[in-house]
Amino acid sequence: MSSIDEGYLQQVDEFLSRPEQMWLLGAGISYQANIPLMAPLTKQVLNLCEGSSNITLLKALLNELPKGSHIEHLLSHLGDYTAIADRVSSKEITINDTQYGIDTLQAAHLEVLKHIAKTVRWGYCQANEQNEEKIGSYEEPIVTITEHINFIKALFEKRQAGLDNRRSPIRFFTTNYDTLLEDALALCSIPYWDGFSGGAIAFRNYRFGDSEPEKGFRAHVIKLHGSIDWHLSNDDQVLRVRDHDLYPKKSDRVLIYPQATKYIATQRDPFAAQFDIFRRSLLNGRDNILAICGYSFGDDHINQEIEFALSNSNSKTTVLAFCFESDGLPEVLDNWRNSSFGKRIYILTQNGLYVGKKGPLNMPADGLKLNWWTFEGLTKLLKDGVEGAI
Known part of the structure; x- marks a missing residue:
C-alpha cells in the first residue's frame, strides 16, 4: 500500500470519530434483517x-x-x-x-x-x-435485529466511548419505514429523540421550524419517509402506536412515504419537518461528516438537498459514501466527485476508495472484493478500524 493510499484511509478512520456526525441510511441496511428491497x-x-x-x-x-x-x-x-x-x-x-x-x-x-x-x-x-x-407474519415474524445492534454498539461503544457529554448527538436520517434503528438504540441503552413524546404510544410534539433538543440524547432519529408505526388519528394527530392494539382509534392511514400525507398546513406536515431538519443540519457551517450506507441515490429530493448543501460556499460537510459499484459508480456520486466540492467526497466500494477525482485507491488483490461498503463491513470498519476492514 502506498503512503498516499494509507493517508486517505487514515482520514476515513478519523472522519468516523468526528464529533459532528450525520448518517443517511437506506433500505440496504435492513436487507439482511429480512426486510425486502x-x-x-x-x-x-x-x-x-x-x-x-x-x-x-x-x-x-x-x-x-x-x-x-x-x-x-x-x-x-x-x-x-x-x-x-x-x-x-x-x-x-x-x-x-x-x-x-x-x-x-x-x-x-x-x-x-x-x-x-x-x-x-x-x-x-x-x-x-x-x-x-x-x-413473515404476526404469528411467525422473520425480521432480525442483530446487524443493527452490532452497528450501534460499534458506533457508540467503540467510536464514542466515554465521550457522552462532550459530543453533539449523532443524527440518523433514514428512508426506511422499519423500526430496527430505534429498537437497536433502545436495546443498547442509547437515549434518542425522534420528535415524539410518550412511551409505547406517543404523540408527535415536534413541529416544522422548532429547534431540536440540545441535551439529554445521544442520538436523533429523523425518518424522512415516515414509519410503519406512525399513524394519523381521527383528529389529525400524528401518533406512534403499537401494532394490533384496539386503541387509540386510528384513521387507518399509516404515515409512510411523503405522498401519504394529506396535510395542507406545512407546519403540521411531519415530512416537511423532517426534511427541514435534514436541510438545516447539512447547512450548519460545522465540520460535518455525512456517512451514507444502504442508500441507492435514487431519491431526487434527498440528492438535491445534499448537493445544494455541499455546493454552498460556507459548507464544510464531508461525505463518506459506502456503496456498491454496478457498471460504475452511481451517476450522482460520479458527478459530485468531479465537481467543485469533489475533494470532500469519499466513496468506499468493493473496488477500493475514491477521493474526489482520484481512485480507486487501495484496490484489493486480483479476484478479491472489499466488503466495507456493506452494512456488516461498515460495522467492522467502525469496530476494528480501516486496517481491520481491508
Whole structure:
C-alpha cells in the first residue's frame, strides 16, 4: 500500500470519530434483517393486492411508469392522480379509459400503505436459487435485529466511548419505514429523540421550524419517509402506536412515504419537518461528516438537498459514501466527485476508495472484493478500524 493510499484511509478512520456526525441510511441496511428491497417489496405488495377491487387500477398505473419503477413511484403516481381528481369538479379522473373517483383512488392508496407496513413489519424474502420464499407474519415474524445492534454498539461503544457529554448527538436520517434503528438504540441503552413524546404510544410534539433538543440524547432519529408505526388519528394527530392494539382509534392511514400525507398546513406536515431538519443540519457551517450506507441515490429530493448543501460556499460537510459499484459508480456520486466540492467526497466500494477525482485507491488483490461498503463491513470498519476492514 502506498503512503498516499494509507493517508486517505487514515482520514476515513478519523472522519468516523468526528464529533459532528450525520448518517443517511437506506433500505440496504435492513436487507439482511429480512426486510425486502424496493423491487421485491413492490412484487409482494402487488401480490397481496391480487383479488382486491384495486388491483386493476394499480396495474394500470404501474404500466404508465418507466420500466424498473417501484412501489414508491407507484405511490407518487397515485398521489398525483388523487390530487388532480380532488381539483376537478367531477372528483374523477380517467386512467386507461376507466373513470375512477377520488374515494377509489384514496382507497387504493390506503391498501398499498397497509400492505407495505405489513410486509416491512413482519419481513419477506423472495425465492432464489438457494432458498424458498419466506413470508413473515404476526404469528411467525422473520425480521432480525442483530446487524443493527452490532452497528450501534460499534458506533457508540467503540467510536464514542466515554465521550457522552462532550459530543453533539449523532443524527440518523433514514428512508426506511422499519423500526430496527430505534429498537437497536433502545436495546443498547442509547437515549434518542425522534420528535415524539410518550412511551409505547406517543404523540408527535415536534413541529416544522422548532429547534431540536440540545441535551439529554445521544442520538436523533429523523425518518424522512415516515414509519410503519406512525399513524394519523381521527383528529389529525400524528401518533406512534403499537401494532394490533384496539386503541387509540386510528384513521387507518399509516404515515409512510411523503405522498401519504394529506396535510395542507406545512407546519403540521411531519415530512416537511423532517426534511427541514435534514436541510438545516447539512447547512450548519460545522465540520460535518455525512456517512451514507444502504442508500441507492435514487431519491431526487434527498440528492438535491445534499448537493445544494455541499455546493454552498460556507459548507464544510464531508461525505463518506459506502456503496456498491454496478457498471460504475452511481451517476450522482460520479458527478459530485468531479465537481467543485469533489475533494470532500469519499466513496468506499468493493473496488477500493475514491477521493474526489482520484481512485480507486487501495484496490484489493486480483479476484478479491472489499466488503466495507456493506452494512456488516461498515460495522467492522467502525469496530476494528480501516486496517481491520481491508
